[in-house]
Amino acid sequence: MHKDAEPHEDGGKREHVGAHMVSVFINGKRHVVPEHATIMRAIEYAGHQIIRGAGCREGFCGACGTIYRLPGDYKLHTGLACTTLVKEGMSLTQIPSVPMEKAVYDLETLTPDVSAILQVYPVTFRCVACGTCTKACPQGLPVMDYIQAAMRGDVAAVADMAFDCVACGLCALRCPAEIIQHEVGILSKRLTGRYLRKESRELDDRIAEVRSHKYDGEYRKLMAMDKAALSKLYYARDLEP
């Protein structure tokens, strides 16, 4: 089948092939939407233009933090609107922004240990290990564990556990101690990248080569070539397995 005439996502189509419909409550108002819709698509299907509460739409940016309740369930659930599917009777809303302060610091004056955590995010040490952050994480990360690691000063462990964090801030919104978990994660990742990795000597050598103009002659030759000559060279080049 040719895909040239693919409709724009689901925009412009009211009927969905073989789709069953479910009722959801968006900001308290009932709408009927396809059951296979994500929360984000359901909101748009209902006619909203999302401005705050959508970003990459693929689960990387953390802009679309959403909270919802389900019928007969006392719990307040959290998720990303772009990857959470709707359910019958779901009551949901988008979080327009997460108010919190990122600390200002100079990476060059820090050391990759507990002193950096103490200096930049002292609030971290209020953690009572209740696990609310972990339960709130839409990525399924062990947030409480990495905060515990931060309190021990094991920033490399924090970086590893927080690697897949999308910084939606749902952990921080739910934290009773008001810790900014995802910012602690970013700080730890930067400390790890800056200070705890072995540097590449090959890379240093290459940078030195470039600075000493080693490739100037070759560049000049290549840049002077016409398409035919360059093409010949290109198709004849060897490929590393």
Add this chain to the structure above:
Amino acid sequence: MYPDYLAGYVKQVERTRPKRLELALTGEPVFPPMTAAEREDVLTKYHPDYSKGAKRPVRVGPNKGEEMTTEVAVLMEAHSMIRPKLLELGLREPDYETDLLIIGGGGAGCWAAITAARQGVKSLIATKLRIGDANTMMSEGGMQAAVSRTDSPTRHYLDAMGGGHFENDPALVRVLTEDAPEVVRELENLGVIWDKEPDGSMQVLHGGGTSRKRMVSCRDYIGAVIMRTLMDEVRNHPDLISIREFEPAVELILDENGHCAGAVLYSLDTEQFLIVRAKATIIATGGFGRLHIRGFATTNHYGATGDGLVMAYRAGAKLKFMDSVQYHPTGAVFPEQIAGFLITEKIRGAGGQPLNRFGELFVFPREPRDVESAAIIRECSHDRNNGIDTYVGRTGVWLDSPIIDMIHGEGYIRRQFPGMCRQFSRFGIDITKEPMLIYPSLHYQNGGIAINERCETSIPGLYVAGEASGGVHGRNRLMGNSVLDYNVFGRRAGHYATEYARTAKLGRLSLEHIAEHARALKREGIDTDMISPLILPSYTPEDVKIQQLARLGNIPAMHSMLRSRFTPEERRTRP
């Protein structure tokens, strides 16, 4: 687990896997790479750029008479959002003043701000959504940089030129490839955690069209890691960098001498237009994936609507290669909820293979992107009918991922592709055991605003960096060169714009070019209700949209100008 109607096809993949694995382990190409003639043939017959109605001449502006992708030409021939007369007071008394205005808060924009701050120059970042809400955040696989001993920047140059069909701007490609190693080091100094070998050397992998392993990576989260590092650093300089979120620029401002002097911002919260007076301006607005060219699903960010192109074009800047679009060979096809999502090319770099419904390899897995995409479209076309259909009417081919663990050892996929594993496991598919169903997805704006290696445009004081610029990738970009592009040119734009801003003297501000654009539309007899920049796409169902657009009167409905203004009639006749 795939539903029953697809499970049978998965069996075909498993049936042919032992033989394919044996071949992959030899280190020889698993399928013969195409010759120049074969590439040409598949591109002209199957690449969407060549399909009927894909391009047409644009009727106004600096590129008048040249062919552009149809959806782009429509935006260039649209009305401005603003009435210049009502903003005259603002031009005399601007809302913000700054040395450097940076439009766009993605990778290129943040690099420009950091570079300016390092030189003590103040900048203002105006961005449509939040800072970091950009395609930068979404890149997965890696960045090209010639860092290994067997490689060289000039080899990187040759690969990039070949991938771009030798139409790239040589001076830009030289800068791109020669600055690359330095950029790797700079990013590490800012705290990016690169994938490394035990001795500290960079882990490198192949990408499509690379002759050496050159892809450096951060598992499959390179964009998220780089973007969060850069935005964190930007926020560490509140005295020098101010940030305006949800305030996209909608028009540039020139001064009486024709120099760029800032921009008009539009607050999405309050619907006000705000004037920024700036000594130098950098466009770092990214690409246009959300225009859904040719109706394709996209891997792109919500805000990727090509706004920078529209603004620069109206101000008189020339565009390059606007007849060419990149489709990523591997977008997700199943499950429906993630249709169009990016499946990183790193999967093929690590040995993943595209297979048809019979489990057969039909193309070398690492052809340049346009060639690979065209080959996949050919396999699914009526000519071959070797695609696999889903129940909602999409078609795709398999991308065999489990073979990667068999090549590199158990656990490799989970370690290298945690993001991909998570995307699919949410919907019950384990990519370490099952293949992924894929089809090309709209990915990148190959062309853009013409620049030189100092990121200068033909308008003094206007700089461009990142995907909004055109020339460096020719008509096809290789994997990992866009991540490199915004890092290299974001830094450069920051540097040269800062230099310019130090001595720039602005004259009286003017929006005369907007009035002239309106006159040009009239002269050409262009009758359109389209308003651009588009700012955000609309995914509202058609019947709801008609109800929303039914209102009369001169007071706009809340954000009505953000909606796609294609009328239902136009929609039906659009290809």
